[in-house]
Amino acid sequence: MSQKILIVDDEAHIRMLIEQTLEELEDEGVAFFTAENGEMALEVITEEKPDLIFLDVMMPKMNGMEVCRRVKQEMGLTNIYIVLLTAKGQESDRQKGLDVGADVYMTKPFDPELLLEKAREVLELP
Numbered sequence: 001m002s003q004k005i006l007i008v009d010d011e012a013h014i015r016m017l018i019e020q021t022l023e024e025l026e027d028e029g030v031a032f033f034t035a036e037n038g039e040m041a042l043e044v045i046t047e048e049k050p051d052l053i054f055l056d057v058m059m060p061k062m063n064g065m066e067v068c069r070r071v072k073q074e075m076g077l078t079n080i081y082i083v084l085l086t087a088k089g090q091e092s093d094r095q096k097g098l099d100v101g102a103d104v105y106m107t108k109p110f111d112p113e114l115l116l117e118k119a120r121e122v123l124e125l126p
Contacts, residue, residue, distance in 0.1 A: 002029040003123045004048055008041040008064065009056040009085070014108075018054055021112040028125050038062025045071055050080060052122050054115065057086035057097070065100050072101025081122045085110060 005025070007018045015034050022032070033048055035041040039061045045053070053071075057064040064084055071077050082104075084097045089107040097105040104118065120126070 002031050004031045004033060004050040004052075005119060005123075006033045006035065006041065006044055006048070006050040006053045006055075008035045008038070008053060008059070008067070010036050010059040011056075012036070014056070017112070018115060021115050022119055024116075025119060025123070025125065030119075030123065030125075038064065038067040041067050042070060045075075045077070045080070049077070052081045052083070052119060054083050054085055055102075057084055057088060057093075065096060068097070068102050069100040083115075083118060 005022060007015050009015045009018070019032055019034070026032070033044050033050060035044050037059050041055065044050070055064040055067060064086070068082050068084060071080060071082065082102050084102040084105045085108055086093065087108045094105045
């Protein structure tokens with residue numbers, strides 16, 4: 001069974017950048033899904049059960065914090081690894097993200113190599 005990554009960001013160019021950063025993982029059988037807001041993200045999560053989610057915090061319809069909380073606490077999908085990506089770098093924001101269940105909190109602009117490294121680590125790829 002192939003592993004799945006969901007990329008959630010309301011900005012198309014950021015979704016594309018993350019997908020391009022991780023595209024070499026496709027050769028290792030990783031499937032990619034994208035969503036442009038929190039509501040779409042929850043639909044994809046319910047249908048696809050991704051292994052890893054790169055999740056923007058500030059989005060329309062439902063923010064990343066709420067998506068994360070619902071996935072981890074309401075849906076009980078604690079095995080899904082969530083990386084919150086945000087421009088908000090304050091310690092209080094980071095703590096809030098971890099409190100709702102995020103596994104990692106990364107600030108934008110992010111280092112693409114770090115994203116790829118994290119994806120390989122989480123999916124246990126060489």
